[in-house]
Amino acid sequence: MTVSRRTFLLGTLALAGCSPTPTSSLTLAAGEQGGLYLDFATLLARQLDPNPHVTPRVTAGSLENLSLLRDRQADLGLTLADTATGTDLRALGRVYENYFQLVVRADDPARSVHDLADRPLSLGARGSGASVFGDRLVTEATLGDRVDHLPLAEAAQALADRRIDAFLWSGGVPTPTVSDLDRQVPVRLLPLSDVLPTLRARYGPVYEPVSVPAGVYRAQEEIPTVGVANLLVCRPDLPDAVATTITRTLVERAADLVPTQALGTQFLDVRSLIGTTTIPLHPGAAEAYRDLHG
Incomplete structure (x- = not known):
């Protein structure tokens, strides 16, 4: 039995x-x-x-x-x-x-997610929740098809080597891997607040407005982003x-x-x-x- x-x-x-x-x-x-x-x-x-x-x-x-x-x-x-x-x-x-963090090099000219259109990106590792959000971000911000899905450590190294121009990470702040990257190659976060209204309209209030505190990754002010x-x-x-x-x-x-x-x-x-x-x-x-x- x-x-x-x-x-x-x-x-x-x-x-x-x-x-x-x-x-x-x-x-x-x-x-x-x-x-x-x-x-x-x-x-x-x-x-x-x-x-x-x-x-x-x-x-x-x-x-x-x-x-x-x-x-x-x-x-x-x-x-x-x-x-x-x-x-x-x-x-x-x-x-x-959870904080969605769109990371670029500090010397990158991009100031919004829309500035990354048609540029090489990593939008969340395969199998991660960040990749679900990343796919939605591609659609809402019309980012094109130069998108890969790398694990965090690989994405950080690819950004340092200029093989990609940005990567998406979903986690706490500060994330140690991103902090380590920032000490090697200064980075900053792009705000995601401008895509939040369309994301909420399509997927509901599961996406929330949050801000990464000033001082994280050397930011001089809070960075508005998306939380879940x-x-x-x-x-x-x-x-x-x-x-x-x-x-x-x-x-x-x-x-x-x-x-x-x-x-x-x-x-x-x-x-x-x-x-x-x-x-x-x-x-x-x-x-x-x-x-x-x-």
Whole structure:
């Protein structure tokens, strides 16, 4: 007889007579080396261990994470809210605000995204949520077809070598890889506020106005750009006890879950954790929020 994972876990808890905190081993589909996803996943795994034991998995980002969840090769995943729209996933929380960063060399004459039309660009790594936004940006800003999709480290090196004129990155600010590039080759961010109205008209309020703080990558003033919620998600069949334990950790260990590169981001704000846009909360997560905050 086949026993479901949920039945096995709950049966084990009942036999052991233990607390609702489950003992299990989970895979968390995270993100690229040097990115906020992987840093956050590593900190969360450390706070949860050993109940449950969570192994962060290096991936290209949101698209790959959703694929791994669908194929049951991961139990948890980090994803941008726009990329997860339309799936049957459940959210454990909105963990931070993601900043789209369009990076050019400081000596580049471009002052807006439209100035990059028909120039060589990298608009998010293949399999990443940034690539979804990048494809939309190509259409809305009429950027042409000289577009590649490089991982962050490769994109940074390609910009330094002048093989591309700009790259798109989605993450916290400052991102260490971009800061390292800025020390090697001065860079700056182009504002994306001028394409935000058309993006919101087409895709809804999932895209939000945010500003990269002055001082990041040596900027003299705030840079208006586009933000999108980053969610910790799972399949609907994740056991309620597991979802509750993870969610309580998000709330109770919030101060220990902030990566160094999260400076300036809206990160693990208890007031916004339940703001998971169109992705409904997992019942176990909803129970945790009710218990903690009524």
